[in-house]
Amino acid sequence: MIDRTAFVDRFGGVFEHSPWVAERALDAGLAKPLTVQSLHAAMVEAFRAADYAEKLQVLRAHPDLAGRLAIAGELTASSKAEQASAGLDRLSVAEHTRFLALNALYIQRFGFPFIIAVRGLDKNDIISAFESRIGSTPEQEFATACAEVEKIARLRLDSLLPGETYDSH
Ligand code: GUN
Numbered sequence: 001m002i003d004r005t006a007f008v009d010r011f012g013g014v015f016e017h018s019p020w021v022a023e024r025a026l027d028a029g030l031a032k033p034l035t036v037q038s039l040h041a042a043m044v045e046a047f048r049a050a051d052y053a054e055k056l057q058v059l060r061a062h063p064d065l066a067g068r069l070a071i072a073g074e075l076t077a078s079s080k081a082e083q084a085s086a087g088l089d090r091l092s093v094a095e096h097t098r099f100l101a102l103n104a105l106y107i108q109r110f111g112f113p114f115i116i117a118v119r120g121l122d123k124n125d126i127i128s129a130f131e132s133r134i135g136s137t138p139e140q141e142f143a144t145a146c147a148e149v150e151k152i153a154r155l156r157l158d159s160l161l162p163g164e165t166y167d168s169h
Contacts (some may be wrong), residue, residue, distance in 0.1 A: 002026065002034075013076055014043060014156045015149065017061035020054075021046050036157045043157075044150050059112035059145050065126065066091055066099040067113075078156050086118040086126055095123060102130045109134065110141050117151035 007026055012019030024046035031038045047055070063069040063079055066088045075083065083089060091099065106114045116129055133141060 002030065010160065011039070011043070011157075013078060014153045014160070015047060015058055016076065016079070016152075018058045021050075021058070024049075036154075036161050039161070040150075040154050040157050043153055047146075047150065047153075055142075055146055056112060058149060059115060059142075062113050062115050062149075064099075064103045064107075064113045065116075065118075066096055067103055078159075081159075082118050082152070082155075086121050087123050088118070088126070091123065095127075098127060099130075102127070102134065106130070106134055110138055110145075112142075112145060115145045115148045115152070117148050117155060119155050 004023075004026060008019050008022050011022040015021040021043050025039070025042040028042065028046060030042055047058070050058075063075055065083060069075055070080075070083055070089065080089075088099070103114060114130055114133070116126060118126060121129075133144060136144065
């Protein structure tokens with residue numbers, strides 16, 4: 001039997017600030033033994049089954065890349081590690097200015113922050129993706145952002161459960 005509190009403590013942040021995704025995945029019934037793959041599939045199913053407003057809330061729960069919260073040191077541990085892995089904590093003033101301008105344009109156009117699974121990307125890849133995605137339609141971009149959130153969840157689960165299965169804790 002999986003302990004609900006321990007489970008949500010451990011996996012509640014896999015979807016940024018949205019523990020309800022882990023809770024709903026648990027309530028829907030999880031296969032045993034739980035693997036990264038099966039847990040990710042269950043969480044993705046709960047996320048996809050959510051309504052538009054709930055998904056939008058998940059997108060809006062993400063901090064800007066290289067944004068105010070990052071500068072103030074107020075990111076979740078996962079976001080901090082992700083942003084640092086792409087070098088976003090070591091931008092030149094010009095690069096940082098570019099990020100701030102893109103962040104502002106993007107959020108004005110779409111109503112949620114630019115989200116991208118940054119593992120394996122560097123700042124130039126991210127700026128290229130940013131510049132290209134800013135030209136998408138709102139519908140396309142909503143779908144792309146949700147897909148990126150699912151990828152980020154997979155990467156977070158890979159770090160939380162490196163090569164192990166999750167049983168009761
Ligand atoms: N991609 C990976 N981590 C993050 C994050 O913290 N914020 C945004 N906007 N995208 C991300």
